[in-house]
Amino acid sequence: MSDDLLVVEGLKKHFPVTRGIIFQRQVAAVKAVDGVSFTVKRGETLGVVGESGCGKSTMARCIMRLIEPTAGSVVFDGREITGLSRHELRPIRREMMMVFQDPYASLNPRKRVGAIVGEALEVHKIGTATETKRRVQELLEIVGLNPEHYNRFPHEFSGGQRQRIGVARALAINPKLIVCDEPVSALDVSVQAQILNLLKDLQKEFGLTYVFIAHDLNVVRHISDRVLVMYLGHAVEVATRDELYHHPRHPYTGALLSAVPVPNPELARARQQILLEGDVPSPLNPPSGCWFHPRCPRHHPGVCDVREPQLVAAAGDHRVACHFPLERWPMNAAEMAAPAASASTGAGTATGAP
Amino acid sequence: MALLDVRDLHTTFRTDDGLVKAVDGVSFTVEPGKTLGIVGESGSGKSVTCLTIMGLNDRRSASTSGQALFKGADLLAMPKNELRALRGNEISMIFQDPMTSLNPVHTIGRQLVEAVHLHQDVSRSSARSQSLDVLKAVGIPNAERRIDDYPHQFSGGMRQRVMIAMALINHPDLLIADEPTTALDVTTQAQILKLMDTLQKEYGSAIVMITHDLGVVAEIADDVVVMYGAQVVERATAEELFARPSMPYTWGLLGSLPRIDHDVERLAQIPGTPPSLLNPPSGCRFHPRCTYAMSICQSEQPPLASATGSETHLSRCHLDQATRLTEIKKLESGHFAEVT
Ligand SMILES: Nc1ncnc2c1ncn2[C@@H]1O[C@H](COP(=O)(O)OP(=O)(O)O)[C@@H](O)[C@H]1O
Ligand SMILES: Nc1ncnc2c1ncn2[C@@H]1O[C@H](COP(=O)(O)OP(=O)(O)O)[C@@H](O)[C@H]1O
Ligand SMILES: [Mg+2]
Ligand SMILES: [Mg+2]
Numbered sequence: 007m008s009d010d011l012l013v014v015e016g017l018k019k020h021f022p023v024t025r026g027i028i029f030q031r032q033v034a035a036v037k038a039v040d041g042v043s044f045t046v047k048r049g050e051t052l053g054v055v056g057e058s059g060c061g062k063s064t065m066a067r068c069i070m071r072l073i074e075p076t077a078g079s080v081v082f083d084g085r086e087i088t089g090l091s092r093h094e095l096r097p098i099r100r101e102m103m104m105v106f107q108d109p110y111a112s113l114n115p116r117k118r119v120g121a122i123v124g125e126a127l128e129v130h131k132i133g134t135a136t137e138t139k140r141r142v143q144e145l146l147e148i149v150g151l152n153p154e155h156y157n158r159f160p161h162e163f164s165g166g167q168r169q170r171i172g173v174a175r176a177l178a179i180n181p182k183l184i185v186c187d188e189p190v191s192a193l194d195v196s197v198q199a200q201i202l203n204l205l206k207d208l209q210k211e212f213g214l215t216y217v218f219i220a221h222d223l224n225v226v227r228h229i230s231d232r233v234l235v236m237y238l239g240h241a242v243e244v245a246t247r248d249e250l251y252h253h254p255r256h257p258y259t260g261a262l263l264s265a266v267p268v269p270n271p272e273l274a275r276a277r278q279q280i281l282l283e284g285d286v287p288s289p290l291n292p293p294s295g296c297w298f299h300p301r302c303p304r305h306h307p308g309v310c311d312v313r314e315p316q317l318v319a320a321a322g323d324h325r326v327a328c329h330f331p332l333e334r335w336p337m338n339a340a341e342m343a344a345p346a347a348s349a350s351t352g353a354g355t356a357t358g359a360p
Numbered sequence: 361m362a363l364l365d366v367r368d369l370h371t372t373f374r375t376d377d378g379l380v381k382a383v384d385g386v387s388f389t390v391e392p393g394k395t396l397g398i399v400g401e402s403g404s405g406k407s408v409t410c411l412t413i414m415g416l417n418d419r420r421s422a423s424t425s426g427q428a429l430f431k432g433a434d435l436l437a438m439p440k441n442e443l444r445a446l447r448g449n450e451i452s453m454i455f456q457d458p459m460t461s462l463n464p465v466h467t468i469g470r471q472l473v474e475a476v477h478l479h480q481d482v483s484r485s486s487a488r489s490q491s492l493d494v495l496k497a498v499g500i501p502n503a504e505r506r507i508d509d510y511p512h513q514f515s516g517g518m519r520q521r522v523m524i525a526m527a528l529i530n531h532p533d534l535l536i537a538d539e540p541t542t543a544l545d546v547t548t549q550a551q552i553l554k555l556m557d558t559l560q561k562e563y564g565s566a567i568v569m570i571t572h573d574l575g576v577v578a579e580i581a582d583d584v585v586v587m588y589g590a591q592v593v594e595r596a597t598a599e600e601l602f603a604r605p606s607m608p609y610t611w612g613l614l615g616s617l618p619r620i621d622h623d624v625e626r627l628a629q630i631p632g633t634p635p636s637l638l639n640p641p642s643g644c645r646f647h648p649r650c651t652y653a654m655s656i657c658q659s660e661q662p663p664l665a666s667a668t669g670s671e672t673h674l675s676r677c678h679l680d681q682a683t684r685l686t687e688i689k690k691l692e693s694g695h696f697a698e699v700t
Contacts, residue, residue, distance in 0.1 A: 032422065035577065057545040057546075057547055057548075058545055061472075069486055164633055166633075173544065179367050194401040194402055194572060195401070195572065195573075195574075195613060195617055196401060196612065196613065196616050196629075196630040198616070199615075199616035199617075199618075199627035199629055199630075200629050200696055201626060202627060203626055203627055203629060206626070221545055222546075222618075223546065223620055224575075224618040224619050224620050225618050226632065227618065228618030228619075228622055228627070229618075229626075251620065257408050261547060262546060262547065263620070265546040265547050265550035266575070266620050267546075267549070267550075267573060267575025267578065267579045268578060268579075268620060268621055269552075269574040269575045269577075269578045269614065269617055269618070269619060270578055270602055270621065271578045271579075271581075271602055272577075272599075273621060274575075274578045274579045279550055279554070281547075281550055281551055281554060282547045282551070283551075284501065285515045285517055285518070285548070289600055336607065347537045
């Protein structure tokens with residue numbers, strides 16, 4: 007059995023933009039995910055960060071095969087799952103589950119909690135009605151809800167309790183992988199802490215593997231073993247958690263880290279922020295060369311706007327897609343804007359001729 | 361004199377289920393040119409506090425008492441037309457959702473020009489050039505062209521900037537911002553906070569910043585009010601609050617934050633859920649969730665009193681000062697995680 011539970015290679019999802027009413031023809035494509043590769047080891051948590059619109063949710067839905075990837079491969083537990091038919095996917099669907107951001111929209115308001123949590127048992131025809139009920143009550147207890155509340159409807163629960171229901175549902179048939187798409191983004195800090203503690207406890211107890219998507223870098227640092235940074239449909243940096251937070255190499259990662267508010271007024275005032283200009287560009291018309299170059303403080307004309315950087319090893323397991331990776335961290339805005347000359351021959355640029 | 365002096369503010373809503381005491385005896389002051397952060401979980405009464413001060417509650421269901429003295433004049437007792445003359449001029453407000461204050465069917469330029477004309481007697485071209493200046497000041501790229509765009513043509517972050525432009529166009533003395541960055545990415549949030557800071561320095565406006573994020577408070581606030589269950593439970597300068605948070609709810613809030621500046625294995629968990637404002641708990645509102653609760657906490661409401669000996673640092677808690685100082689020492693080494 008391989009150490010890797012999930013291996014994603016060159017994953018792409020392009021949404022066609024069509025014109026015409028009767029004869030629809032494709033006039034462009036939204037390149038929501040455009041060639042992402044990474045692996046997730048058994049029992050670890052891979053955090054995924056990036057601004058909204060970077061393609062995190064689309065990537066998650068491709069991994070889960072909720073939507074069909076345009077290209078690339080997704081190997082789950084040793085098995086290629088792209089191109090599998092619905093029928094072939096069935097047994098695999100039991101082993102990967104998803105928890106969504108919005109605890110209000112993701113639960114069917116007309117179904118009782120028992121039916122919601124037991125849905126997967128029903129779909130996969132596991133157990134009798136009494137067994138299902140017992141399992142559901144056990145699950146409610148595991149996630150810290152009252153098992154007696156089996157017959158209640160979602161609206162009778164608070165936001166945090168609904169997210170617990172979402173977690174119970176995902177756990178129902180002992181999955182190997184849980185993909186969490188911003189599971190705590192809509193919650194108050196105190197409730198967020200309860201859910202994060204719960205997810206960590208469950209991981210220990212059941213040996214779960216998580217892909218944990220969030221835009222909050224504090225949350226991602228707390229829960230992850232390794233972190234993937236996405237920008238405009240691309241993986242721009244992947245590293246172990248400590249490597250990424252202590253020695254970020256990509257200017258985008260640096261900018262994200264420096265933008266995080268720190269609950270310490272002295273630190274907050276002392277540190278120099280690196281402010282990015284503007285917004286993430288549209289994946290309909292991505293920039294040439296490096297996708298980040300129009301907002302990058304170290305953008306080097308003639309290189310960054312021409313050549314696409316490849317995700318290559320910077321040190322050991324630490325991979326970065328940048329022509330001028332950061333030499334050190336922390337860095338102030340002036341140092342950020344002036345990459346050391348040697349950087350141009352560094353690891354990130356060994357990508358061949360333009 | 362304080363620019364804004366809120367005294368014993370109460371707001372009660374009549375609902376089908378009964379009376380909701382959304383604001384229950386809130387007092388604080390805002391000094392000219394300074395930033396006050398109001399922090400608390402959702403439902404603690406932050407928004408209603410500010411809507412009440414601005415006279416924006418639904419008059420049919422809300423009843424209000426107390427005072428909100430702005431430059432010495434009580435906003436709550438002021439005739440409607442006088443209040444309207446202040447709003448958007450000397451006091452303005454920014455909401456979380458920019459579309460609540462932008463009109464989707466008019467261009468940004470038209471709305472800005474109207475805002476100028478509401479409070480200043482100037483020519484059209486002067487109003488237009490003021491509008492353009494403020495759009496540039498808030499960092500809208502190609503402002504000359506974008507001034508004739510409609511709100512939907514802007515991204516979320518840009519729309520929030522437009523709303524800040526709208527709020528600042530008449531150089532208010534007081535800007536009330538209700539979670540203006542909550543829906544935004546960290547990068548955009550950092551841009552907006554920096555922008556507010558720069559504009560505050562330039563125009564000398566005081567800011568009331570409502571947020572649920574203690575990180576945002578640490579970034580920009582001079583003074584802080586912590587709300588819980590419609591009341592102020594702690595009030596201090598930002599330095600004091602983060603150096604010596606003085607009651608269990610604030611300890612819990614700090615400890616439940618995952619933070620980028622150190623590692624904690626488990627976050628603090630405040631058990632239970634926030635109190636109902638229909639039937640708030642007896643005694644201290646936090647006692648049902650408090651691991652330090654004593655019998656007095658169930659029967660008697662603690663007053664907002666000096667917590668650590670400092671005049672500017674007040675909190676509501678029955679724990680004696682020595683116990684609190686010992687607990688603070690003990691907890692701060694673990695960054696307040698693992699309180700429970
Ligand atoms: N069904 C779709 N059709 C067209 N574009 C889409 C669709 N789903 C997502 N997108 C676009 O793909 C990009 C990535 O979106 P998403 O994966 O939701 O990002 P994130 O989760 O990082 O915020 C966005 O520009 C979004 O507008
Ligand atoms: N118009 C209203 N009618 C009845 N109750 C309301 C109204 N507006 C707010 N409330 C209640 O008042 C309390 C405080 O709300 P709010 O000030 O919006 O909280 P916060 O801004 O801290 O999240 C909540 O319990 C809310 O449900
Ligand atoms: Mg998403
Ligand atoms: Mg609010």
